[in-house]
Structures are given as C-alpha cells and as structure tokens.
Amino acid sequence: MTNTYDAIVIGAGAMGSAAAYYLSERGQSVLLLEQFELNHRLGSSFGYSRIIRYAYDHSQYVELMRDALPLWFGLQDALGETLYIKTGGLDFGPAYDSTLRATVDALRSSGIDHELLASNAANIRFPQFNFADDFKVLYQPDSGFIAASRTVLGCLNLARANGAIIKDHTAVETIRVDADAVEVITAIGTHSAGKLIVTAGAWAKSLLKQTGIHLPLTPLRCQLNFMAPTDMFQYEAQHCPVWIAHVSALFPETVYGIPSHGGSGFKIAFHGGPAADHPSSFSREPDASNVEDLRPFMRAFIPGIAEAPVRESRVCLYTVTPDEHFIVDAHPEYKHVVIGAGFSGHGFKFSPIIGKMLCDIALNGSTPHNDSLFKISRFAG
Ligand SMILES: Cc1cc2nc3c(=O)[nH]c(=O)nc-3n(C[C@H](O)[C@H](O)[C@H](O)COP(=O)(O)OP(=O)(O)OC[C@H]3O[C@@H](n4cnc5c(N)ncnc54)[C@H](O)[C@@H]3O)c2cc1C
Numbered sequence: 001m002t003n004t005y006d007a008i009v010i011g012a013g014a015m016g017s018a019a020a021y022y023l024s025e026r027g028q029s030v031l032l033l034e035q036f037e038l039n040h041r042l043g044s045s046f047g048y049s050r051i052i053r054y055a056y057d058h059s060q061y062v063e064l065m066r067d068a069l070p071l072w073f074g075l076q077d078a079l080g081e082t083l084y085i086k087t088g089g090l091d092f093g094p095a096y097d098s099t100l101r102a103t104v105d106a107l108r109s110s111g112i113d114h115e116l117l118a119s120n121a122a123n124i125r126f127p128q129f130n131f132a133d134d135f136k137v138l139y140q141p142d143s144g145f146i147a148a149s150r151t152v153l154g155c156l157n158l159a160r161a162n163g164a165i166i167k168d169h170t171a172v173e174t175i176r177v178d179a180d181a182v183e184v185i186t187a188i189g190t191h192s193a194g195k196l197i198v199t200a201g202a203w204a205k206s207l208l209k210q211t212g213i214h215l216p217l218t219p220l221r222c223q224l225n226f227m228a229p230t231d232m233f234q235y236e237a238q239h240c241p242v243w244i245a246h247v248s249a250l251f252p253e254t255v256y257g258i259p260s261h262g263g264s265g266f267k268i269a270f271h272g273g274p275a276a277d278h279p280s281s282f283s284r285e286p287d288a289s290n291v292e293d294l295r296p297f298m299r300a301f302i303p304g305i306a307e308a309p310v311r312e313s314r315v316c317l318y319t320v321t322p323d324e325h326f327i328v329d330a331h332p333e334y335k336h337v338v339i340g341a342g343f344s345g346h347g348f349k350f351s352p353i354i355g356k357m358l359c360d361i362a363l364n365g366s367t368p369h370n371d372s373l374f375k376i377s378r379f380a381g
Pocket residue numbers: 010011012013014015016033034035036042043044045046049050051052170171172173199200201202203204207222223224269316317318340341342343344345346347348349350
C-alpha cells in the first residue's frame with residue numbers, strides 16, 4: 001500500500017528536521033524518514049554545541065545570519081527553551097591572514113558591531129588566551145553557540161505537534177521521480193508525495209545518484225575533543241568566548257573551540273579531517289593522536305588547557321563541497337525535488353533559515369532569501 005503526503009523529507013538531521021517543521025507550519029502533510037534513531041551520533045548534527053556567528057569572510061553569510069537570527073528567536077519562543085547561548089566570539093590569527101582580513105571587511109561593510117584588537121590588549125581582556133605579538137584579534141559580541149541536539153529534537157517535536165509523521169529506523173532505499181510526484185521505497189513500505197526534500201547529509205551523494213545527479217560532495221571524518229582543566233571556571237561559557245584560530249599557515253588546519261557548559265568540557269577541534277567516498281568507510285573510534293596534534297596549538301595559544309586530560313572525544317562528519325558553500329536548490333531536472341546538502345562544516349548556525357529556504361523552494365519555486373551562492377549550476381561541467 002502507498003501512503004501519500006504533500007511532502008516527504010529524507011534525513012532528520014539539523015536541516016531535515018527544520019525543513020519538516022517549516023513545511024508543517026505551512027499546513028503541509030509531511031513524512032520525515034530517518035535511517036537511524038533520532039538524534040543519532042553517526043551524522044553531522046549530534047552534540048552539545050555548534051558555533052553561531054556573524055563573523056564570516058563573505059558578506060552573503062553575514063546577511064544570511066541577519067535572516068537566521070529572528071528564526072532562532074522564533075524557534076526558542078515556540079519551544080519555550082533557550083537554544084542560543086551568547087558568549088561573544090573571537091577570530092584570531094596572524095595580521096596578514098586573508099580570511100581574518102576579509103572577515104573584518106565583511107562585518108564592516110554589513111554594519112555589524114565588532115572590535116579589532118591588538119594582541120597585547122586582547123591578552124589582558126581574554127586571559128585564557130596567549131595571542132602572539134603579530135596577531136590581530138577580532139571580537140564580535142553576538143557570537144555564541146547553539147544547543148545542537150536540543151535544536152534537532154525541538155524541531156522534530158514542533159513538526160510532530162503540527163501533524164508531521166516522523167519515522168526513525170526507516171532508510172530510503174529507492175527514489176522514483178516522475179513529472180510531478182515522487183515515490184520513495186523503504187524496507188517497510190512505499191510512500192508518495194508531490195514534493196521531496198533530500199537532506200541526507202554525508203549520504204546525499206550516493207542517494208541522489210538514483211535521480212541522475214552527481215554532486216561533488218565529500219564526507220570528512222572530523223574529531224572533536226572536550227578538555228577538562230582543573231580550573232574549569234575560566235573556560236566556562238559565562239567567562240570565555242567561542243573562538244576560531246586562523247592558523248592554517250602554522251598548523252595543519254584552522255582550529256576552533258567552544259567554552260564548557262553544563263559540564264561538557266572545553267571543546268577544541270581541527271576544522272577538517274580525512275576524506276572518504278562514503279560515510280560507512282570511516283572508523284567512529286576517536287584517535288588519541290588527534291588531541292596530541294592539537295597540544296602544540298594549545299601550548300602556544302591556550303596554555304591553561306594544554307596539559308589537561310581529555311574528558312571525551314567524538315567523531316562527527318562534515319560533507320564538503322569544493323568551494324565550501326552550501327547546496328540549497330531544486331534538482332536540475334525535477335523542480336519538485338529540493339536538495340539541502342554540502343553544509344561543509346559550517347551549516348548548523350543557519351539550520352532554521354535553510355529549513356525555511358528548502359520549504360520556500362519546494363512550495364513556491366524560489367526563496368526571498370539570498371541563495372545565489374548555493375546553486376547546483378555552479379558545478380556545471
Ligand atoms: C564536529 C563538527 C563540528 C561542527 N561545528 C559547527 C559549528 O560550530 N557551527 C556550525 O554552524 N556548523 C557546524 N558543523 C556543521 C553542522 O553541524 C552541519 O552542517 C549540519 O549538522 C548538517 O546537517 P545535515 O542535516 O545536513 O546532516 P546530518 O545531521 O548528517 O543529517 C542527515 C540525516 O540524513 C539521514 N539519512 C541519510 N540517508 C538516508 C536515507 N537513505 N534514508 C533515511 N535517512 C537518511 C542520516 O542518517 C542523517 O540523520 C559542525 C559539524 C561537525 C561534524
């Protein structure tokens with residue numbers, strides 16, 4: 001028997017749960033299918049926290065954050081809980097770093113509050129850090145972090161309250177698309193709808209091949225670590241900003257971190273990791289060597305945590321595009337199939353606005369938000 005809906009969403013991560021919520025808010029009958037349990041650890045959206053920030057090296061993301069923040073506040077109101085914890089944020093690195101300079105320019109041209117500090121002034125103001133003499137430190141007061149898993153579960157609860165059907169442990173095996181409808185086949189049934197939204201994270205590339213599209217998506221295995229210094233107080237969210245160190249000229253990658261909250265430990269990670277064709281190829285066991293590779297960075301710039309024990313390490317997946325911009329667009333051949341993918345390790349902060357854009361594109365064919373960076377046509381050829 002085939003069950004029919006207005007829209008089917010594949011994947012209940014940050015993007016699929018937000019899309020299902022906004023579709024259900026617009027009165028659509030929605031089916032959301034997730035291959036694993038809800039809020040599982042094998043994709044990209046599980047965990048305590050993700051950085052939220054205006055501080056981007058491209059004005060379009062600065063402007064997208066302007067559009068996203070009211071949706072975060074709306075989501076918090078709808079749920080009656082706080083998801084966005086404002087700590088202020090630092091971007092730091094050598095004064096010559098081009099990303100840091102472009103970030104300052106983008107904030108300036110968009111009229112977003114910020115301060116650019118010399119390292120000696122920043123060392124006094126943020127005593128957890130030891131900025132090098134030739135560093136510049138950008139402070140943006142609206143940065144902070146988002147409670148990640150609580151956001152996903154919150155969107156799912158709101159969608160369900162609006163009547164959406166959410167099925168976990170239900171992998172989509174086959175997608176069939178015809179001129180104005182779709183059919184998805186799982187091990188336990190077939191479902192059809194007028195619209196399909198594919199938000200399948202690191203699995204999107206293989207799934208979308210069935211619809212005749214080959215997207216340049218690469219899953220990366222990323223490790224995050226939670227340090228537990230004895231004097232945790234100064235590394236807690238009330239006292240310490242979120243931060244991004246633009247040090248890829250000095251270390252293997254950009255490094256970022258989030259202060260401790262609710263006993264999480266002080267999060268630190270490289271922005272990136274090894275690539276594979278499919279998420280099933282990755283070991284999910286954290287490597288002790290990843291923390292050891294981060295310790296020279298800690299000794300140089302955050303010495304108070306450099307010798308601290310690790311409370312926990314986890315593996316999480318990025319799915320990157322070649323230019324690290326997102327894909328938020330209709331399928332080139334089937335306008336009723338809409339794709340949200342390739343969030344390249346920086347998508348969570350935008351998840352409500354991405355969910356709304358996917359919903360706009362599915363229902364109206366376009367979105368009022370600026371999606372010009374996110375088109376599939378940029379990969380043509
Ligand atoms: C370590 C780490 C740190 C990050 N830090 C930040 C940060 O600080 N700030 C920020 O903004 N972003 C950050 N990100 C990025 C952000 O978390 C991701 O961009 C976002 O979570 C991507 O969500 P998604 O819904 O696309 O993918 P996912 O969360 O992976 O969701 C996709 C879902 O689709 C399901 N699925 C796949 N195939 C099928 C199928 N055939 N049938 C049914 N279900 C299927 C999967 O099981 C999965 O649940 C970080 C990511 C990681 C990994």
